[in-house]
Amino acid sequence: MTTANHYVLIVFTGGTISVSPSTDVSNPALGGTQLTEGIRRYLDVPIKVVDLYRAMSESLTFSHLHRLAVFLMESMNDADLRGVVVSHGTDTMEEVAYFIDLLGPWVKPVVFTGAMRHSELLSADGPANLVDAIQTAAEPLSAGRGVMVVMNQEVHAARFVVKGHSTNVAAFVSPGCGPIGSVVEGIVRYYGMLPPDSRFFSLPKQDEWPRVELVRMTLGNSGLLLRACLADRVDGVVIEGFGAGHVPDYLLQDIDALIRAGVWVWVVPRTSAGHPLLSTYSTPGSEIGLRSMGVRMEEGPGYKARMRMILQLVEILKRM
Template sequence: MKKVFFLLFLLIFSVSLFAQRLPRVRILATGGTIAGTGASADRAAYTAGELPVKDLIAAVPGLDKVAEITGEQVANVGSQDMTVAIWIKLNKRINEIFKNDEADGIVITHGTDTQEETAYFLSLTVRYDKPVVLTGAMRPATAISADGPKNLYDAVVLAASKEAQGKGVMLEFSESIFTGRDAVKINTTHVEAFNSPNDGPIGQVYDGQVVFYKQLLRKENKSTPFDITGMTSLPEVAVVYLYADAPATGINAAIAKNVKGLVTGGLGNGNLNKVNTTAVEAAVKRGISVVRASRVPSGRVVLHDETDDAKLGTIVSDDLLPQKARILLMLGLTQTMDKAQLQQYFFEY
């Protein structure tokens, strides 16, 4: 009888321990303003990527009540120096962590300059449905009212939440949640630096609570064909912006460099002036895949409007801005050079 009671006690104790276990969140640090330090608390000047991940974690009270936190330094750069090599390294590490069941969610601290690009790249290449959340800061860690600690706390809350399961890669900033695909930096210096110009945020984190209002209908994560396992580089894709009376210098330079793909930041509905239309024709004849995007911050670039894409041999970006269209074209070119298939990627992802 005593043995039965002892076994029952052990069972109840084990169930209780399991029920009380906090979610495991791994923080992958890459540098940026959130890890930056300045000489003065009341001045904007600072150096990005000065603080290691352990200091970022230590600066946020209450994190240990939200999740079991571990951290590691993947890179330590200002995000203006973010590279494809670091993207591939991040992708590999995230997939390893989830494959080995080392965490229930991941937070990536990242500079804001290219945070939206990293988020989209990961949303297309991470092969798991567990949450990956990017965040950062607009003020360095040494500034008055530094926004990094609050953003990091909210990002951990999001990554640890049941609501975030299956939502893929997200960007959390200033209490708003954005999809990795649609997040765009909209302000150079203000703390509310991100938005999604076409759709807005999909939810928010407030007072430690996660609420979602929308969901992404585009395909991502395991449903994408872009498995980059084993790759060490991606096809080179250039971006060329247009403006009034723009010469063909940028496109001609890209052709001379033998790039595999080209994205134009066109005017209005992705339009090209005459000299750049001629340059694009030359690029297409050289076997370069050309995507027409727009420098306009919202809206879609549509097929066969003012531009005859079938005749010109171009692809449209749908609602992706040039910097994100570049990422999808780089990944698309790892799979195919067929224009119809590449165009379908832009409509699906």
């Protein structure tokens, strides 16, 4: 049962939704107070606003992620909190939301949102997305669904959502799954319940983030980036392979050199949907041979697999 003291916390971090070109196109100038003053009349739940930092999301670092994660963990201790909305830049929203999801399970809803069009463009979508995200965070049925992304009246699970268009307000999609719900006229509707995700990890300390690189396979790939990873002694490499997770046979020696040097190597499909194969093809560079070398076949996309590898490596290093 909720009371008048129960509220939704909105954490502003910058991004397009905070950009004011007439002030400074390079600076996310608008803060939480300015961004919420025009939407309060559309809300039926109290809100509190925090400006955690203001940055364009393409320039975020692991320090930003650490600060956001710690803040969200601490906020969960407030008994009056109904849920949290993270207002975020869309360029890396899918990546950051998934990272936060891996740190769960979260006892209260965590919802990411943002804008594809800043406040001075025609049909700016930020205010509507904020209202929908707040309604989603306040909805009792949102609990236990993991971290979500709310954009363009759709609710997406962080583990499936990707940014599928560079400019369209309907940019966010969940290939192979679709949205898990919608927000229309302030009403949040869910289409079903996802199976719970059991892959949860501890937050790394500020100085213990493993170095993991992402390498995408392309026709005629020279292997230069793989050899650079070996020379630079990274901790792990995620390879986005062709099809269901295949690499050119002429790069197998580079991959083998990485594994022999103690580098974790995962291969994921570079496709937008679908699972990696484990035992279908035995041709050189396909999954049977890769697994026999010590490569792990993992689900993509590569940037999300990279986040999983970082957190799994932290767990391994703690036990060493």
